[in-house]
Amino acid sequence: MTPLEIDPNIARRYREPGAGVFDPALGSRNRWGGIRFLKTPSAALATAILAFGILTAIVGPILRPGDPLRITGEPLIQPFVDWAHPLGTDVLGRDLFSGVLFGARVSLLVGLSVAFISLVVGVLIGAIAGYAGGWIDWVVTRGIEIFQTIPGFVLLVVLVSVLEPSATTVIIGLALISWDAVARLTRAEVINHRSREYVLAAETSGVSGPRILFGEILPNIAPTLIVTASIIVASAILAESALSFLGLGDPNAASWGSMIGSGREQIRSYWFPTVIPGAFIVVTVFALNVLGDALNDFLNPRSNG
Amino acid sequence: MTRHMTEPLLTVSDLRISYRNALRTGIAVDGLSFSIAPGESLALVGESGCGKSTTALSILRLLPGETEIEGSILFEGKNLATASESEMEKIRGNDIGIVFQEPQTTLNPVYRVGWQIGEVLRRHLKISAREARERTLELLRIVALPDVERIIDAFPHELSGGQRQRIVIAMAIALKPKLLVADEPTTALDVSIRRQILELIDRLRRELNMAVLLISHDLPLVSQWTDRAVVIHHGQVMDTLASRDLFRNAKHTYTQGLIGASLRLDDDRSCNQHRLAEVSVTRQSDGSFNYELRRPNPPATPLPVAEPRQHGLAVNDLVVRYDRRTAVDGVSFNIPKGRTLGIVGESGSGKSTVARAIIGLVRPESGAVSLDGVRLTRFSGTALRSHRKRIQMIFQDPFASLNPRHTVQRILDGVLVANGISDRLERQGRIASSLDHVGLPQTAAGRHPHEFSGGQRQRIAIARALILRPEFVLCDEPTSALDVSVQAQILNLLADLKQELGLSYLFISHDLAVVRFIADDVIVMRNGRIVEQGSSIWTAPSTEYARALLAAAA
Amino acid sequence: MTLLSRLGFLLLKAVPTVFIVVTLSFFFVQLAPGDIADYIAASSGAATEEGTSALRESLGLDRPILEQLLHYYGTLAQFSLGQSMRFDVPVTELIAARLPSTLLLVGTSITLALALGIAAGAVMALNAGRSKDRLLSAVTLVLYSIPSFWIGLMLIIVFAVQLGWLPTGGAEKIGSRASGFSYLLERGRYLLLPSLALASYYIAIYARLTRSSMLEVIRQDHVRTAVAKGLNRWQVSLRHIVRNALIPVSTMAGMHIAGILGGAVVVETVFSWPGMGRLTYEAINARDYVLLLGILLTSAFVVIIANILVDLLHRVLDPRIGARA
Amino acid sequence: ASEKPVQGGTLRVVMGLEPATQVEILQNAGGAGVGGRVVEGLVTEGLDLSIQPQLATSWSVSDDGLIYTFKLREGVTWHDGTPFTSADVAHTYSFLKDVHPRRRNTFANLVKIDDSDPHTVVLHFSRPAPALLPALNANSAPIVPKHLYEGTDPRTNPWNAKPIGTGPFVFREWVRGSHTLLERNPNYWAPEQPNLDAIIIRYIPDAVTRLAAFEANEVDIGYSTPVPIGELARFKNNPEFKLDTEGYSLGGGLNQIFFNLRFEPFKKLEVRQAVAHAIDINAYIAKVWQGYAIPSPSAIVPAMKHFHDASIKHYAYDPAEAERLLDQAGYPRGADGTRFTVRFTANPFMSQVIDGANFIRSALAEIGIRAEIALYDHPTYIKKLYTEGAFDLDIQVLANGYDPTDGIQRGYHSGNIKEGLAWSNHAHYSNPEVDRIFDEAAYEPNPEKRRALYVELQQILHRDLPAVNLVQYQPVTVSRAALRDHLIDQQNSSTSYARAWLADGGA
């Protein structure tokens, strides 16, 4: 029995003696799993933060239209003193509030796209390698090994600096150094599942390979992948900020990382141009990690406590 | 065996244990009382989940944190339910030893076994490393391990299951405990080794004069190896009786049901004429239980007569290799329509591999599988698939063989879709009728596997095998993960289906009694070869190996 | 398989990997717009046509790309990494000057991350669900969420500038004549902040990993066996839980080496640490592909050798592995 | 001024960029190597831009400007003990002519070097070389020993990394990525110099870390605004530190925007004028340069006093006028308020230039021009601009150099429209009149006439507007107040420290 599988009804009946007798009549689908998930305080908080972040990314530009990189005021206005610039302005006089709003867009876009691309690519490659075995698996494993051998961030820096730094290159670069972890994980899980009896059963009743892979095995490893995805989003946001720190961000878009990059020279005298976007990164990544943990507890039947 | 009329060594009275954790919240043991005299051997018997292990663990206070224990566990006058943790540490391993079911996991994989045995000695005695090693070697000899000098430095994974279980036993008796708790010490072992382990425990009991609490769900085993048996259901005692009276004097309906469902090797019932007793337990609205014993009869419909023209399923000189190992080495047999062939043999003898080769999960190296004279091994792709439809398979583990993410409807529907049945209504109808066949309500279709009990899951697996209307069904240990009472239901169901639908089975099992009940013919396998065949083995086995198997199972 | 033959096997297996890494990187760098001549022109703030083309010619940049690749292979075949185009000295010399400090930094960081991470993880697992666990979980999650350059800057501001306890950067006191213990102490002072900054993320990872794998081990039957032997809480925890939980942690640590090496690029910049990370960045910027390939090759080898060490360690930690292979 | 110098102490210099080699015979920009501490030039330039003796004690120029005769200092030895002679100068100059990107120009017409007298060097030119002397200092044309360079390829000579010179300090070690260590030269030719025992040059790439190093009292001096520009104010108010702006006159860093004249829309003069009118130069100086820059409306920076035309003023900040010009040029605002979109590149060398790009981008947005910034690393930048011409607007900092022929001519002379050549005329500006002025002025020995020519040039460029000249930025030297007498010439980060001393004996 896993936490996921226990229906409150069954649990209630189980308080009584005779617990050993399984009464399937009590079983029912746990349709409200999602809501129960949100009852965990940390999961609820993380979800709320992320939902708020995504909402901000969507409506932010409506709230504060215009280009966030426009110089709209005096430089280095402190936060919370001038309501035209609630979070103050940076060294050039750009509004930090609109920067943060638009930055949510870039950071989340980068994070989500990287997770999406590396998940799609990694799952496809890893699943096919794990399921097909043989020389395909051999080739893919070597490929993954190569990516494991090159320090990822170095590859990323090489890639982004030789191409034009832009949101697209950053996303491609990050996806390039993230897919291998997904592929390795997927491959291992697929190999683990493909000899399980439910897969053999499907095979013996004539279900075709792709159907087994995508219809039977993938749904079972989805929880692991979802958790991985949340971690990739978080680490992509961090890596994007590190790139911006090295001056390799997209110069035409305000991202949290690039705001830190341009504000950090003044960090000793003016904390807010760096700390404000930095705080947004930390809170977002934190929320993503909390969410990942909570999902892990929720989706992974073996975890506990 | 004599009853000792001395003071009991252990007295459990009115034990109530409830779990409060993420896994479950509820009562596992509900007012259990029993006692063991010094040197006595007592059995706790009951179905899976009835609270046997919980009781055993509670004696050594090995239960997880969020568990509440009420009642008393008096061991030599001390109440273990309330003893302090340091007192318990002195008792564990010293006065009470314990042996668990699964020898694969009870040893720490990263330490040498000798070290692990020595750990008990060093913990409780002040002895030098040399002495500890000497004592360990001695213990290894006591548990009758060969080549002790090598084994003492082996890692657990380098030993066989039986050897590991001996290590665990050596660890448990290292300090000559007064009580040995053995929680299903042989269920995970091969039949041939099972007997040796039980003999060992019994010998040690006599030699060390220690009491044994043996936990099992195997009634024949209990009746042979213990003095007294306590039958438990839902955490309560149903029956307490002398073991040798178990099969004769059971008072409680539930005990009688268990006995009726148990098969013994000397029992010459056959599924063609008989059905096993089924005990059904229902819960009243007031929470109490109602036990009912049913002895179903075989259906009146006569056995369909096999047409002589049809050969059925033939396997010819089959050879299967994994990497470099030969798992099946020139096996040939024939299953005529409407017959059941049983395969027995020790673990690793290649039983499953034969079934897998027939159904196409592994590619045989040579040899032929043919169906009604048509060679399946020649085909590939769609042609093969259309023939293979006629053969289906049921797996051992009903928990693992159903995809936990799909509903029953989807599991069954997927098979039909994959086999090109595109008419939705037809699929619906077939799903309904196959659920009917296996005795599940139609409402089962909408649920997920985890909402069913083990027996019900195995019914779903059978429904999945039947939905393509096969002629041959390969059953690879379909009941070995199930309780006796549930096993009886499944065996009855298979027998009924054979008669109703004219199915033929290949039935693999390590339980010889079950094979004797269900199969018309039998083959014995060893190291990938057939060593003996024909029903004469039940009465007059001709090979040493078959004799040993029978003796071990008896 | 004996340890030694296993070592040889793993090293041999690595050769094609390194070869592909080098070839791919070569084409990759060639894809980049601009070359070393452009860089030298840019950084000298002056250029003449003759100078630029003479430079290209002398470096062989005017030859077809495959020829350049073959030439590079030729260099490698002579067990040389070639001559850096920007610094005009052998690449091995440049790398030899930087590699030790990077290894020191990375090695210290991994050690620190493992030591602190495992300790924190063990405390968390043994107190699972209680306030100690929650507090430490929150702390590690925060560490997990902060960019390392940011932590680096904060450490500098707090410990070097405000408190003045530790130096802001560099690897050792220049011209220092300290020796023996005081020399080690001295180096330790320089090492502490950068290795902390680099380790912070991994401390969090190992803490979380140790926690979850310990919780996994706690559920295993052999722990119950250990308790049944009468061992006390500490003996059970250390010998039977933490010890076994080290196995997955060591696997992960092996996979992180490449990542930590990459992370050094940023931390070395922040702490002006004279390591390979900064050299890499300079090589990329200068399009000094001979140097860059030399660095990638070296770091691939470092990763491979580290993985081999982890593999061997893993065999010591988990006796089952040799049997399975 | 004349306190008694304290002897001893170690000076700690901080640098951002680590040089590729330690001696500047292959290039000279940004991060110098050991500079005048170890190697010396024939002459040096005082703070007042006057030429002063160094290895040459005196010199004379023939009236036709074709022959330069230098009298060399006697009794000078190389750090390895070999005596210094005219052969060293002759050998060095002869290879500098081939390998040094800038001296290639300076010595283009050098036909013969006469070193027959060991203490006299005579340079013979085929055409007058009026701008020669400022190019002969320790940084621009350092003299290296012939006995170590003869018969080798100077590009790969190992002594480039461990230079032997004649200067006040001896090279000790270079730990790549970390620092260079120099020690006092006890045999320096100037008696009682130097005062310091040692010099450590530390390489710290990150500006914030450099700032921290200053604050933690780990370094004594840094050049060219070593700390983030916004933090200078704090140093200014701190008596522990001193900020100096002197010593940078030879650099003449001009910050300007080039137009790509090959393509619409900047082919049109009105459009270029509109851009010029869109920029509020005072705000630009305040926000981007934090006040450390002065307006430089003309192509020759104010620092180049002899040539700068102070009468030229910036185009007035007048967005309305800019919009009118754009409308007139046929670029009305579109539905989204944008007139057109252009590619805007920025020299990645200085962070202020990138800030500047952001400022300009914002200013252009006000008048409806969308400028999309493309940030490249150095080689890509050079490739995109000078080979592919893939830009419309380019914000740049170019050193004017010591003479217009050195840093200015390259950007505007049509003869310098050279594909693939860095720092060439990438705007593709071509005006025969301008070419003529450059050609004439280069060989005009009369200073008055030269000035007149360059003034005319500045006016033409102001009218034609191939580039909008913005500011001459002011690099700042940050030093601990205890450091004295370090600022003696125009060599800034390459200065010799021959007379420098630490009042507190070093921290």
Ligand SMILES: Nc1ncnc2c1ncn2[C@@H]1O[C@H](COP(=O)(O)OP(=O)(O)OP(=O)(O)O)[C@@H](O)[C@H]1O
């Ligand atoms: N750690 C636990 N947490 C919560 N519930 C548990 C735990 N262990 C056992 N249970 C529940 O307590 C009941 C009794 O379990 P127990 O293991 O004692 O049964 P058992 O008789 O030993 O069964 P089996 O024959 O399957 O070993 C079962 O319903 C089981 O699900």
Ligand SMILES: Nc1ncnc2c1ncn2[C@@H]1O[C@H](COP(=O)(O)OP(=O)(O)OP(=O)(O)O)[C@@H](O)[C@H]1O
């Ligand atoms: N996938 C596999 N790869 C390699 N060897 C295998 C594989 N499956 C089984 N074997 C080996 O082939 C032999 C026969 O195995 P098989 O599973 O057929 O035995 P079995 O009689 O069914 O045993 P059990 O009673 O334990 O189920 C064994 O030695 C086993 O280790």
Ligand SMILES: [Mg+2]
């Ligand atoms: Mg049990």
Ligand SMILES: [Mg+2]
């Ligand atoms: Mg089997």
